[in-house]
Amino acid sequence: MVNRSKYPRHVAVIMDGNGRWAQKRGLHRIQGHRAGVAALKEIVKHSRKIGLEYLTLYAFSTENWKRPEMEIKNLMNLLMEYLKSELEELKTNNIKLRILGDISALRKDVQEELEKAVAQTRENDGMVLSVAINYGGRDEILRAVRGIVKDVCEGKARVQDIDQEFFENYLYTSGMPNPDLVIRPSGELRVSNFLLWQIAYSELWFSDCFWPDFTADMFEKALDDYAKRDRRYGGVNSVD
Ligand code: IPE
Ligand code: IPE
Ligand code: MG
Secondary structure, eight states: OOOGGGSOSEEEEEOOOHHHHHHHTTOOHHHHHHHHHHHHHHHHHHHHHTTOSEEEEEEEETTGGGSOHHHHHHHHHHHHHHHHHHHHHHHHTTEEEEEESOGGGSOHHHHHHHHHHHHHHTTOOSEEEEEEEEEOHHHHHHHHHHHHHHHHHTTSSOGGGOSHHHHHTTSTTTTSOOOSEEEEOSSOOSOTTSSTTTTTTOEEEEOSSOGGGOOHHHHHHHHHHHHTOOOOTTSOOOOO
């Protein structure tokens, strides 16, 4: 029996493998993305059910603009569809939506739908669902550096104030705890520019399963494995 008190507060997921899932079935990549949204909905529902505080999902990276225009368009349309169909569900389940990433580069209608969903769930305090869109860890760090330099130049901050806590205020994740656990399905063993600052001491959990096949049971397995790990943060936990 796993001790639930050792469960993570914040789980971050790199939702990968939609394309290969589709390819394996002779389907178009977009059908893989659509199936990926179904998996996403199940994981959001399950996370809420078990009382997770923070769930963060990587949906579109700053590098994903390299993909064919059609695929990007399809992904944005899927995002619109998701927001429109799930907003009521988010509200009913007391979920607060946060966006990580520079959405100013997205289509105007997508930006508006995202802003609407964020505004309408702002007061919710059941679970924070963060979706990383046009997100890149390096991009986020540079953005923070620019913000800090600007504030120093304008006399709003002093160089000697810049410690880790201060720096974190300039990240998209400001105010959130760092992820305890990062889950990456699809068989790739890399972080692909996801939350580079924040995952310094996160536990990593990989699976060969493509994201559309990812289930609540697998999520539970990841949480159980996490609960058995010994996080040392560079120190020693042993009592002898
Ligand atoms: C993840 O699935 C979804 C996004 C990056 C938007 P992929 O589309 O990367 O699927 P694979 O890795 O090609 O299988
Ligand atoms: C990471 O997946 C980004 C998202 C899941 C949104 P990618 O498919 O873009 O990553 P690479 O290219 O395999 O590193
Ligand atoms: Mg991929």
